[in-house]
Every structure is written in C-alpha cells, then in structure tokens.
Amino acid sequence: MNQVIRVQQLSKDFGDIKAVRDLSFSVGEGQVYGFLGQNGAGKSTTIRMLLTLIEPSSGTIEIFGMNLKKHRKEILRRTGAIIEKPDLYKYLTAKENLRIFSRLSGVKVPDKKIMDQLALVGLAERADSKVKTYSQGMKQRLGLATALVHDPALILLDEPTNGLDPQGIADMRNLILHLSRDLGKTLLVSSHLLSEMEMVADHMLIIHKGKKVVEGRVTELLNPEQSIVELLTPDIPATLVFLRQSGWAATLKELVNGTIRLEFNKQQIPELNRQLVEKGIPVLSLRPLNSLEDYFLSLTKE
Amino acid sequence: MKPVFPLLIAACILLSAARAQGAKELLQKVKAKYDKVDDYTATAKMKTNVVFIKAPVATIKVYYKKPDKIKIKNESGVSFIPRGSANVNMNNVLGLSDFEAVEGGMEKTGGVNCKVIRIFPLSDEESITRATLYIDESRLLVIRSVISTKENGTYELGMSYKKYAEWGLPDKVELSFNTRDYKLPKGVTIDYDNGTGKEKAGEATPKKGKVEISYTSYIINKGVPDSVFN
Amino acid sequence: MFIELLKIELYKIFKRPRTFIAFGAIAVIILLVQFALKVNGKDFVQFYTDSQADTFDIPYEKILNGYFVCVAVLHMILIHVPLLVALIAGDMISGEASLGTLRLLAGKPVTRTQLLMAKFSASTVYVTLLLAWMALFALLGSLLIFGTEDLVVFKETDLHIIKAGDVIWRFFAAFVFAALALTTIAAMALMFSVFSENSLGPIVATVCVVIVFTIVQQLRVPVFEETVNPWSFTTHMLGWKGFFYVEKNAEGATITGSIENPAALLRSGLILTGYIALFLGISIRSFNKKDILS
Numbered sequence: 092m093n094q095v096i097r098v099q100q101l102s103k104d105f106g107d108i109k110a111v112r113d114l115s116f117s118v119g120e121g122q123v124y125g126f127l128g129q130n131g132a133g134k135s136t137t138i139r140m141l142l143t144l145i146e147p148s149s150g151t152i153e154i155f156g157m158n159l160k161k162h163r164k165e166i167l168r169r170t171g172a173i174i175e176k177p178d179l180y181k182y183l184t185a186k187e188n189l190r191i192f193s194r195l196s197g198v199k200v201p202d203k204k205i206m207d208q209l210a211l212v213g214l215a216e217r218a219d220s221k222v223k224t225y226s227q228g229m230k231q232r233l234g235l236a237t238a239l240v241h242d243p244a245l246i247l248l249d250e251p252t253n254g255l256d257p258q259g260i261a262d263m264r265n266l267i268l269h270l271s272r273d274l275g276k277t278l279l280v281s282s283h284l285l286s287e288m289e290m291v292a293d294h295m296l297i298i299h300k301g302k303k304v305v306e307g308r309v310t311e312l313l314n315p316e317q318s319i320v321e322l323l324t325p326d327i328p329a330t331l332v333f334l335r336q337s338g339w340a341a342t343l344k345e346l347v348n349g350t351i352r353l354e355f356n357k358q359q360i361p362e363l364n365r366q367l368v369e370k371g372i373p374v375l376s377l378r379p380l381n382s383l384e385d386y387f388l389s390l391t392k393e
Numbered sequence: 394m395k396p397v398f399p400l401l402i403a404a405c406i407l408l409s410a411a412r413a414q415g416a417k418e419l420l421q422k423v424k425a426k427y428d429k430v431d432d433y434t435a436t437a438k439m440k441t442n443v444v445f446i447k448a449p450v451a452t453i454k455v456y457y458k459k460p461d462k463i464k465i466k467n468e469s470g471v472s473f474i475p476r477g478s479a480n481v482n483m484n485n486v487l488g489l490s491d492f493e494a495v496e497g498g499m500e501k502t503g504g505v506n507c508k509v510i511r512i513f514p515l516s517d518e519e520s521i522t523r524a525t526l527y528i529d530e531s532r533l534l535v536i537r538s539v540i541s542t543k544e545n546g547t548y549e550l551g552m553s554y555k556k557y558a559e560w561g562l563p564d565k566v567e568l569s570f571n572t573r574d575y576k577l578p579k580g581v582t583i584d585y586d587n588g589t590g591k592e593k594a595g596e597a598t599p600k601k602g603k604v605e606i607s608y609t610s611y612i613i614n615k616g617v618p619d620s621v622f623n
Numbered sequence: 624m625f626i627e628l629l630k631i632e633l634y635k636i637f638k639r640p641r642t643f644i645a646f647g648a649i650a651v652i653i654l655l656v657q658f659a660l661k662v663n664g665k666d667f668v669q670f671y672t673d674s675q676a677d678t679f680d681i682p683y684e685k686i687l688n689g690y691f692v693c694v695a696v697l698h699m700i701l702i703h704v705p706l707l708v709a710l711i712a713g714d715m716i717s718g719e720a721s722l723g724t725l726r727l728l729a730g731k732p733v734t735r736t737q738l739l740m741a742k743f744s745a746s747t748v749y750v751t752l753l754l755a756w757m758a759l760f761a762l763l764g765s766l767l768i769f770g771t772e773d774l775v776v777f778k779e780t781d782l783h784i785i786k787a788g789d790v791i792w793r794f795f796a797a798f799v800f801a802a803l804a805l806t807t808i809a810a811m812a813l814m815f816s817v818f819s820e821n822s823l824g825p826i827v828a829t830v831c832v833v834i835v836f837t838i839v840q841q842l843r844v845p846v847f848e849e850t851v852n853p854w855s856f857t858t859h860m861l862g863w864k865g866f867f868y869v870e871k872n873a874e875g876a877t878i879t880g881s882i883e884n885p886a887a888l889l890r891s892g893l894i895l896t897g898y899i900a901l902f903l904g905i906s907i908r909s910f911n912k913k914d915i916l917s
Binding site: 440441442443444445446447448449450465467470471472473474475476478544545546570571572573574575576577579580581582583584585586587588589602603605 | 671674675677678679680681682685686698702772773774775777778779780781782783784785786787789841843852858861862863864865868869870871874875876877879883884887888891
C-alpha cells in the first residue's frame with residue numbers, strides 16, 4: 092500500500108509548551124486513519140502542521156511522497172480539510188463559498204459540480220441561502236463540502252463531529268465511510284471520541300500530551316484475544332525482575348502511571364496471578380482493559 | 394529794518410497766492426483735457442504683485458462714467474481688486490470742487506520733468522484727505538499721484554501714456570498700496586508643508602502691494618450703462 | 624493565480640454590507656458640505672478673507688465655485704477617510720482570523736505572500752474606488768451645483784488663485800496622490816491586521832497612529848518639527864494639497880501648469896511609497912512566519 096502521509100520525528104514547541112513531541116506515523120492510501128486524543132493532546136497542531144498552517148519545530152512531513160515544505164502547492168492542491176469548526180464566509184451563500192474555495196484550490200468547478208457536492212452533503216436545497224442562516228450541523232456539512240469540492244485525494248478532518256446532534260454524527264460517519272469505500276479517498280480523522288473512531292477508522296493513533304501512545308489497526312487494538320492487561324502491585328521492581336526472567340517477558344508492554352501493562356490472551360490471567368502469588372509478589376489488581384475506550388482512558392489518565 | 398519784514402511777508406503771501414493760482418490753473422487745464430472723456434470701457438491686463446497673493450495675469454474690463462463712477466471687473470476669472478483702484482480715474486482728484494492747491498516745485502518722475510501739485514480738499518465729506526499730483530505740463534498729463542484716503546490708506550499711482558494720451562488716458566497704470574498681513578489661525582487650513590512656508594517666514598514681509606494695469610484698448614464716449622456700476 | 628486571488632478578495636469585499644458604509648458615508652458627508660456651502664458659503668469665504676476685506680474688493684460669489692467647494696470637501700473629508708480605509712484593510716487578515724476562515728485560506732495551494740499581496744491589492748482597489756466615488760460626488764457634484772471659476776486656495780499665510788482651465792489636471796493629480804496616501808494607511812492597517820485575531824484592534828490601532836501623528840504635526844513643537852514631522856507619513860499624506868499650490872514669476876503672476884515645489888511632492892510620494900514597502904515587508908515577513916492558530 093502506498094503511503095500518503097509519512098510523518099517523522101515531528102515536534103512543535105510553543106515557547107515552553109511542547110505541543111507535539113517526536114511524533115511519527117504513516118497513513119496508507121485509501122485508509123481512514125483515526126487520530127485520537129483528548130482535547131489539547133496535539134491533534135489539531137499536528138493536522139495544522141500537515142496543512143502548513145503551523146511551522147514544525149523539527150521533523151519531516153511527506154505527503155504523496157513529496158516533502159511538504161518543498162512541494163507545498165502540489166500537495167495542498169490534492170488535499171482537502173476541515174479544521175475544528177468549519178467557519179465559512181457567513182455573508183456569502185453556500186454556493187458562493189464553494190466557488191471561492193474551489194478557486195483557491197486552483198480549480199474552476201462548474202456550477203453543476205458545486206451543486207452535486209452540496210447534494211452529497213444534503214444542502215442542495217439551501218445552496219443559495221447565506222451561511223449565517225445555517226445551523227451548526229449544516230455548517231459542518233458545508234465545511235465538508237468545501238473540503239471536497241476540488242476532488243482531493245487526501246482529506247484531513249479535525250473533529251468533524253464537533254457540535255453535531257446524533258443524527259448529524261451518524262450522517263458524518265456515513266459520509267466518511269462513503270468517501271473511503273466508494274470514492275477511494277484517504278482520510279485522516281481526528282476526534283476525542285473513541286466510539287466514533289471505532290466505527291470509521293481502519294488504523295488509529297492515540298496521542299497524549301503531544302506524544303504517540305499507541306498506533307495500530309483498530310481490529311488489533313480491539314482484539315479480544317490479545318488484551319492489554321493491567322497489573323497493579325506495590326513491588327514493581329521485584330515484579331519486573333520476575334516477569335523478565337520468566338516466560339512472560341515477551342508480553343511485557345510498558346510501565347504507565349505505576350501500573351505494569353502486559354499484552355496476552357486474557358484467558359491466561361489466572362495463571363499469571365498464580366505464579367505471582369507463588370513468588371510472593373503481592374498483587375493488588377490484575378485486570379484486562381476490555382475495550383479500546385478503557386485502554387484509551389488508562390493511557391491518558393493523569 | 395522794521396518796514397522790511399512785513400514787506401517780505403506780504404511778498405511771500407502774494408507769491409504763494411500766485412503759486413496757488415498757478416497750481417489751480419494748471420489743474421484746470423488738465424481737468425479740461427480729462428473732461429473730454431465722458432465715459433469709457435477699457436480692456437486691460439492686470440498683474441497683481443502682493444506678497445501673500447499668487448494670482449494669474451487677469452484680463453479685466455474698466456468702466457468709467459463721469460463724474461466719478463468707475464468699476465473694474467474681471468469677467469473671466471477671480472481677481473482680488475484693490476479698493477484703491479477707484480483712483481485710477483483722475484477725476485476723483487481733478488473733480489474736487491473745494492480744495493487748496495499748492496505748487497511743490499519740479500520733480501523728475503518716470504523720465505519726465507513734472508510739476509508737483511499738492512491738493513488739500515477743504516470739505517470734510519471728501520474721502521480723499523490729501524493728494525499729490527506730478528503733472529507733465531507740456532502734455533497736461535498726470536504722470537504720478539499719491540492719494541491719501543480716509544478709509545483705505547495711501548495709494549500711489551504711476552501712469553504712462555501713449556496711444557490715448559490726447560484723452561488723458563494711460564496705457565499703463567501701476568497702483569501701489571499698503572496691505573495688511575494675511576494670516577489664518579493655525580490648524581484651519583492644515584497646509585501641506587512643502588518647505589516654502591519656512592523660507593517665507595524668514596523673509597521680511599514688505600507691506601506694499603502693487604497692481605499693474607496695462608490697457609489694450611479704450612472705447613471712449615460710446616456710453617456705458619449705469620447698471621455696470623452696481 | 625494572483626489575479627484569481629485578487630478577484631476573490633474583491634468579491635468578498637463587495638459582498639459585505641460594511642463596505643458600502645464608507646461609500647454611503649462619503650456621499651452623505653459631501654452632500655452635507657455642499658448643502659452647507661450653498662446656504663452659507665459667503666460666510667465661509669469671509670472667514671478666510673476677513674483680514675483683507677478693507678484692502679480688496681473680494682468677489683465672494685466667484686470664489687465660491689465648484690472647484691473651491693471640491694477642495695473644501697476634500698479638505699474636510701480626507702482627514703476622516705483613513706478611518707474608512709482602516710475599517711476594510713484592518714479587517715483583511717484579522718477579520719479572516721476571527722471568522723475562522725484564515726486557516727482555510729492558508730491551507731490552500733497559494734503562498735501566503737500571494738494571499739497578502741492579493742489582500743493589499745484589493746485594499747488598494749477599494750481605496751481607488753472610494754476616491755473615484757469621492758471625485759464623482761465632490762468634483763462633479765460641486766461643479767454642477769456651483770459652476771466653474773478660477774480656484775482660490777487659502778493657505779495659512781497666503782492665497783493662490785489658479786485659472787479655471789488649469790485646475791482639472793490638479794484634481795486628478797491630487798486624487799492619485801490621495802490614493803497613494805490612503806494606500807499607505809491601508810498597508811499600515813493590513814500590517815496591524817497580521818498581528819491580530821480580531822478586527823477591532825488593527826482598526827483602532829491604525830486610527831490612533833494617524834491621530835497621534837496628526838496631532839504631533841499640528842502642535843508645531845520645534846523638537847517634533849525637526850525630528851518627527853519630516854518623516855511622519857501624516858505630513859506627506861497632505862501632499863495632495865501641494866498640487867493646488869502654484870508658483871509665481873518674478874512679477875508676481877502665477878505660472879499656468881506650475882506646482883509650487885514639485886521636488887517636495889516627489890519626496891513625499893517617495894516617502895509614502897517607502898512606508899508602503901516597509902509596512903508590506905513587515906506584513907509579508909510576519910505573515911509567512913505566523914503560526915495560524917485561529
């Protein structure tokens with residue numbers, strides 16, 4: 092699979108604040124890539140760096156196999172985006188907004204195609220209404236239309252479901268799936284809602300405090316066989332020595348917030364518990380993180 | 394010695410009376426010449442040379458009607474016409490009925506030897522308080538005059554004659570007059586500072602204005618309607 | 624692409640109702656001034672000529688002609704137009720930032736320099752149209768109402784009379800110069816706009832700078848006269864008036880087609896151009912380095 096986005100060692104500092112730290116990830120062609128993190132985790136900063144709105148402090152970004160800095164225009168011509176809430180020219184109509192944004196992308200889109208785009212997001216009937224008369228959901232959909240109007244190969248959606256009602260969220264989800272499955276677009280979608288990501292993304296990256304926490308296929312991250320198991324013990328050094336010297340060494344994943352994380356089939360939890368007790372290691376808790384939500388929360392809790 | 398002094402005084406009085414008589418006679422002769430003109434309409438060019446005015450050369454019309462009506466009009470533009478220009482008509486002085494005239498000797502003015510006559514109106518109603526005329530006796534023409542008025546200060550006129558000398562009408566008149574400073578309050582006009590104001594501030598500003606009227610043609614005694622003077 | 628961007632910027636400017644506030648305001652002010660002068664013009668002229676009324680016969684009616692009224696209107700209105708220009712130019716970047724569209728613009732395949740230059744050019748077009756509108760109302764309107772005659776220009780310590788036939792070109796030159804002056808304001812407002820994420824800040828900052836420098840200029844304090852004023856753009860913005868100051872010959876008569884000090888006007892023009900280049904330079908540099916977080 093061709094890599095559409097390739098980010099390496101990307102960092103961004105705002106003064107003393109390290110918004111993004113050594114972030115590396117790749118997005119393959121046709122993928123819906125979920126970018127998950129709490130508010131302020133660095134998602135928007137990263138997406139803005141992908142759109143050249145923010146200059147990275149260090150690291151490289153390649154999109155469509157080209158260096159973003161050197162080939163900015165070619166890359167952006169093939170990229171569409173919504174960043175946070177889709178603010179548009181309120182004093183213009185939907186049609187006028189689309190016309191402006193298509194031309195800014197270097198494409199003169201015929202009126203018919205503009206109407207098709209508006210139909211795609213369900214706004215054809217309101218094409219000639221001024222945007223200031225639109226509801227938040229309609230603005231969100233129109234924002235998506237402006238991101239799509241010049242037929243980009245890569246679409247970056249930053250929190251696309253923000254402010255939408257349940258129906259709006261469902262519509263947006265379907266639209267994302269349609270763009271990926273039916274039109275073959277590559278999408279990078281950020282959200283702080285894991286449930287949304289679970290439903291649309293193939294791959295996912297979880298970012299916390301500017302750092303990548305985990306990245307992988309959603310199915311793998313959610314694999315019920317291979318669970319992340321959290322072990323809480325007052326004697327971490329002894330536990331780590333035991334785990335490394337026993338057959339559990341390969342399952343050892345990380346040490347986060349005073350808990351040891353292991354990855355193995357959760358059926359083996361009783362066996363691990365027995366061995367720990369036998370070795371005289373006190374176990375306060377040993378439990379699988381059943382859902383991605385749990386996993387996400389455990390990763391990002393303070 | 395006693396009888397000599399009163400005799401000397403008497404001789405002086407007689408002499409001065411004779412000179413006054415001579416002055417008045419000369420004025421009469423000059424007036425007779427000027428009286429040939431009942432009215433005229435003249436076309437002229439007027440140059441204004443006043444320190445605070447920058448004006449183009451104006452084409453003006455001068456209308457005159459006996460005894461003392463005169464009007465200067467710039468019909469094709471804007472001109473600031475000095476009020477003293479009414480005195481370009483010598484009848485203002487020559488037409489005085491009640492006055493004293495004294496000869497002031499001879500003086501060369503504008504290359505011509507002129508007799509100087511000083512005139513003092515006796516009536517309080519006259520606007521002129523004093524006038525000095527420099528008269529070319531041979532041609533009976535006023536070459537220069539200095540006229541003091543009650544309201545508008547002192548005007549000085551220099552005249553040169555050519556084509557219309559027989560009518561007593563000059564080809565060129567130079568009118569000098571006193572001016573006041575022109576100064577508007579600061580911040581009213583908000584001028585563009587192009588550096589010229591500073592040079593001016595350094596200059597000593599002369600308080601004399603000058604207007605030069607060069608006549609190109611006269612239409613004499615063909616009638617001028619009174620409405621022109623309103 | 625630049626032309627396309629310029630078209631888009633102009634389209635946006637002229638689709639906003641606020642744009643027309645300036646046009647409406649100018650029309651109303653001009654009509655008011657014309658009406659006032661029609662009713663009370665003699666008093667106005669008298670104010671300027673009072674000290675000379677004893678010495679000269681002053682042709683009040685002739686002085687109060689269309690050209691004179693137009694200069695009076697420009698004198699009154701051009702002091703306030705920077706506010707109207709700031710209203711548009713100060714909103715150019717910051718308005719997009721506060722509206723949330725700046726991130727959409729900057730994420731498009733156009734360089735930020737192109738974007739900024741398109742916005743600056745659009746502001747210049749706006750300024751030019753505003754002046755053309757002003758010319759239409761102030762000049763044509765005044766000529767229709769008051770007719771043509773020689774123009775008398777009253778300065779603080781002298782007055783200039785210009786033949787009617789020698790005036791029109793001066794108005795065109797003055798309008799071109801005023802466009803340059805207002806473009807300087809537009810460039811400054813645009814520069815402030817780059818640093819702000821709300822529209823009000825750059826507009827207020829621009830107006831404040833203009834007011835402060837105008838006051839400093841009018842105070843005529845020697846220390847400012849020698850240091851600040853020769854370089855202050857507000858000094859040079861008045862250059863349009865320079866086209867109505869004529870030169871006279873040795874005999875005191877004005878020279879048709881002359882300007883009192885063309886070198887000073889050229890210098891003012893160059894200084895204003897320098898300011899525009901400086902403001903644009905700072906804007907481009909800062910805008911290109913700016914992280915767009917709005």
